[in-house]
Amino acid sequence: MAAGSGMIIKCLLLFLSFSFSLNLFFLYLSFGRPSDRLTWTRTAALEAEAVASLSCSGHGRAFLDGIGSSQGKPTCECYACYGGSDCSQLLPDCLLDADSGSLLLFETYWKQKAESSAVVVSGWHRMSYEMTGTSLMSVELERVIRQLHSTVGNANAKRKFILFGDGSSQLLNAAVHALSHNSSSPASVVAAVPYYALFKDQTLLFKSENYEWKGDASHWNNVSGSSGKFIEFVTSPNNPDGNLRRRPLLQGPSTKAIYDYAYYWPHFTAIPTMVDDDIMLFSMSKLTGHAGSRLGWALIKDEEVYHRMASYTETNTLGFSHESQLRALKLLKVVLQGGGRDMFQFGYTTLSDRWRKLSTSLSLSTRFSLQKISAQYCNYLQRIREPSPAYAWLKCEMDADCERVLRAAGIMGRPGKEFGASSRYIRLSLIKTQDDFDLLLQRINALVDQEGVKSIF
Amino acid sequence: MAAGSGMIIKCLLLFLSFSFSLNLFFLYLSFGRPSDRLTWTRTAALEAEAVASLSCSGHGRAFLDGIGSSQGKPTCECYACYGGSDCSQLLPDCLLDADSGSLLLFETYWKQKAESSAVVVSGWHRMSYEMTGTSLMSVELERVIRQLHSTVGNANAKRKFILFGDGSSQLLNAAVHALSHNSSSPASVVAAVPYYALFKDQTLLFKSENYEWKGDASHWNNVSGSSGKFIEFVTSPNNPDGNLRRRPLLQGPSTKAIYDYAYYWPHFTAIPTMVDDDIMLFSMSKLTGHAGSRLGWALIKDEEVYHRMASYTETNTLGFSHESQLRALKLLKVVLQGGGRDMFQFGYTTLSDRWRKLSTSLSLSTRFSLQKISAQYCNYLQRIREPSPAYAWLKCEMDADCERVLRAAGIMGRPGKEFGASSRYIRLSLIKTQDDFDLLLQRINALVDQEGVKSIF
CATH class of the missing domain: 3.40.640.10 (Type I PLP-dependent aspartate aminotransferase-like (Major domain))
Incomplete structure (x- = not known):
């Protein structure tokens, strides 16, 4: 009985010392880790992560200052031609904005770099007119x-x-x-x-x-x-x-x-x-x-x-x-x-791919033509690179009002006249989100397909 | 002996259950708390807290984008007339900048509101030209x-x-x-x-x-x-x-x-x-x-x-x-x-105090005079309030070039001519940091004291 008690006591002491060690370990995890010493930034960090985690079906995203944010409920802001509270609905009849020069394809890139690219602005950050000393610039x-x-x-x-x-x-x-x-x-x-x-x-x-x-x-x-x-x-x-x-x-x-x-x-x-x-x-x-x-x-x-x-x-x-x-x-x-390779490569790969797809589609057309850009040696990449322009400069070979033709096909571009050029031209943005480009290509393909149908009949 | 063993076992069990509970609690603290679920914002939050914790002797502060920040070592940026790596040195002969219209007295206020006023900017935050929908404004x-x-x-x-x-x-x-x-x-x-x-x-x-x-x-x-x-x-x-x-x-x-x-x-x-x-x-x-x-x-x-x-x-x-x-x-x-009372009260209390001190000092002077501002009923505060202007509009009653007089006393103001007025006037900023104001008052007091000395002899 006494021997049994001794054994139980030994076991309990063993458990206790293990549990106590665990106590110390958790104590360190809870209060001792440097990463847990966040104080005044924690609320802002939580807010940012909460907004970022909002699901917008891959066709949109929510922002801290989105509509409804003052009531603590930021909502999804959808990419062009997507709608619904979670951006899951494709709006098939919508006019696609291919006018904007916003380089939204890099949204994906910066999401991949979430941790290294985030920045906390404190309430008292650089309140002066001056930025550094007497200079207005950093x-x-x-x-x-x-x-x-x-x-x-x-x-x-x-x-x-x-x-x-x-x-x-x-x-x-x-x-x-x-x-x-x-x-x-x-x-x-x-x-x-x-x-x-x-x-x-x-x-x-x-x-x-x-x-x-x-x-x-x-x-x-x-x-x-x-x-x-x-x-x-x-x-x-x-x-x-x-x-x-x-x-x-x-x-x-x-x-x-x-x-x-x-x-x-x-x-x-x-x-x-x-x-x-x-x-x-x-x-x-x-x-x-x-x-x-x-x-x-x-x-x-x-x-x-x-x-x-x-x-x-x-x-x-x-x-x-x-x-x-x-x-x-x-x-x-x-x-x-x-040395920038990561971002530039991401951009180049995406844009050259888009250009190739658009060029291939339009190569079947006699009604529309694209500007010519050649492959060229790049000192930065140290190799010959394919074209990857920001915009397609489309010419309507048979229609005087290119804007009207594209608008009828559900595409809003920037008319040639805004560039001092003929209205036979239109600028189409290739730098927006993948959703935007996919829809653009789909509608361009449909336009080119129409030519085929017309030429048959 | 058996009874003793039983008591020991009971005690050990009590300790063990307490330690076990503590482990559960720490386990929750370490991994279960919502506040510990930070992922991509943590690095930025830590960086911001590290910079904010840099000691600048109360006479300066460090910023995330301060000189040296690219090497991971932001340094203190001192208030006017303070120097040294930790801003602890008063530079007695320096020319005090009372020209600037930067409302730096609110730095203290926003430090008090550190938690509620901080904001995390994600790498992909609102990259478009447009802010909300097609609007450039939030x-x-x-x-x-x-x-x-x-x-x-x-x-x-x-x-x-x-x-x-x-x-x-x-x-x-x-x-x-x-x-x-x-x-x-x-x-x-x-x-x-x-x-x-x-x-x-x-x-x-x-x-x-x-x-x-x-x-x-x-x-x-x-x-x-x-x-x-x-x-x-x-x-x-x-x-x-x-x-x-x-x-x-x-x-x-x-x-x-x-x-x-x-x-x-x-x-x-x-x-x-x-x-x-x-x-x-x-x-x-x-x-x-x-x-x-x-x-x-x-x-x-x-x-x-x-x-x-x-x-x-x-x-x-x-x-x-x-x-x-x-x-x-x-x-x-x-x-x-x-309803804004907190910030406005902070600003009003600070500025009315500064105005009172400056007025009191200059009331002894015949060489300098201040603009007149009356106490007035305020609909917002719902009471009569004392003056608390942003600037002193100082007149040199005896000197045609007020800027020169003040510069000789170590004070740089904004000359009357810049306001289309006579060079007998100068604008002195009362809205900068407490250090700035204290030094301004000290130098104004010295100027006024000189008058007393001159009038005695």
Whole structure:
């Protein structure tokens, strides 16, 4: 009996010591782990994870500031042509938005990088007008941007001034403003057709005495020498047609160029050379896909031009969102891991695949044609790469109003006229979500199939 | 012995069951609690807490995107006139910045609200150009702004269009642009001296054919009827002097007013009435102190004016930072808890205390005088309140160059000339950190003491 008791006591002591050790272990897990020391960020983190975990059937997503969020119930926001509270319903008769230039295909990429790309903004984060010291710009962001250009080799950022903008949009007119300074007569602002509409709209907006919009650069090719100062916007690769435009049409001593390099990144184009121009514009919008951050930058050679542009942005909007700068820094640090290959490869693979599918479909058509883009050697990828443009620049070979034809087929594009071109052209966005592209391809296929049916009868 | 063994066994069983229960409890704490289910937000949360916990001796703080953050080592950024790696050194000979209009006194407030005001921005948060549906603006933020105006009773937001801006700064010229539309001759833009310099700078910036800067409104008081269209900026309470300006100086059928109500909140002024004007501008900068967010808004009565202003902002910068909008929504929801009393009371208490101290000090001076502001009944606080202006509008009674006098005393203010006023005036900021104010008061006291010394000898 006593021996039995002894054995029981021994067993119990063994259990107890095991249980006690477990107590200590759990005590450490509960209160001792560094990862459990979260205090004031926990609520925000929980909120973000709760919203992200909302199921939207793969055809949408919920955001922290979605409609209903004030009542603690953010709802799904569906991709184009999907509806229902969980985005599960395909809306077959809806007009598909292929107009937007939002690079939504990268949503998938950033979801894969959820952990490394998230950022917590504290209530007291950088409340001043100034960002770093007396500067309106983040010194760290500037550093990371320079590093990215150097890594990708697309633009020479060395010995350049960097100026941020509320999107590169703000920098378009900032550059025109700076270059038209002290002209005896208004400078003529031009761009070769087809051109991005904002060049025209912004130049016209302010009705400035210093500059005026003069349309298609090719009209002024032979007369520019005798007609005062010209400022030419050069977009490369070009929006809408994706062609590399390395030089302005207008040359001469009184001609200046503003280079819009928003699309000069390896997901959209081969990088055949490291560009090194006087004013070069870039944007988060077309680099990481964050159009909503409204953050662009200019690389500027000349100090006086830089100061005039900086003075323009400061008087216009008194600086650049500190929240956007903080987030851009985080995102670009993620991009730089592995020299950007991860993101650029993701974008290139997706876009070249889309281009191939669309080209194949339209190769059967006589009614529609696509712009020509060649495979080209890319210094960044160090190999020949297939085309992967942001947009299809579609031509209706038989219809004068291409917009009408596509609209009837359920596709809303951006009409050629907005680019100074004929209404036989239309721009179709290839950079939105996979759902958007799948539906676009399906409707284009249906249009091409109609041709086949018509040609049979 | 057997009885003893039984007792021991009982005790051990008791311990064991207690330890077992404790294990179950810890197991729940470690893995069962909802608060421990954080996944992709954890890293960002830890980073934010680590930076926030950096000790900067109470005279500075570190930010996630501070210099060195790319190397994982953000450093302290010190308040004016403090230095050293932990901001512990007072730099006695430094020039104190009392120029800036950054409402940094609210840093303390938002640190108190750390948990409720933090927000996590995911990598894929609202990447589109559009914010909600096809709108560039957050519907929820608009709703919360309307609610705040209704709660505070400072402005009638009912049946008004709301337009956001990249700071209210962007909306100044947007309003001038909209109001000067279709004028046969350029509209004259004016403001009564002393006025905020950006009215002038922005009007001059674009050299527009539609409007021109015509300076002090009081010069045009009697001639405005015969001189074409006038647009008058009315700031109330006024920057720099804090006086309520309820009506424009210029009246008449061809006169329009743009009301800058950035400071019309209960921390700066009594709210004697709910204003209800055609174009009313507000800003996060002077409401919650988040100047760096660059987010303002206009309440607009007329639909056509609204559309012209919206078209201006869209062409100018293509929308407003989504990160800033997300954070502003979070901050304003915190402000609205308890009807805003918490934040407004904090601001009012701090600023009225500062004003009292500065007034007391300067009451002994014959060399310097302050603007007069009276105690006034406030509809929001429902009692008579003491003055608590954002700025001291100091006059040097004996010196023509007030800026020089103050600079010699180690104080950098904003010279009267920038407000269209005499250089006998200078604006001193009272809204920065407590350190800034303490040093300002100390140096003002020293100046006043000098007078005493001089008058004795």
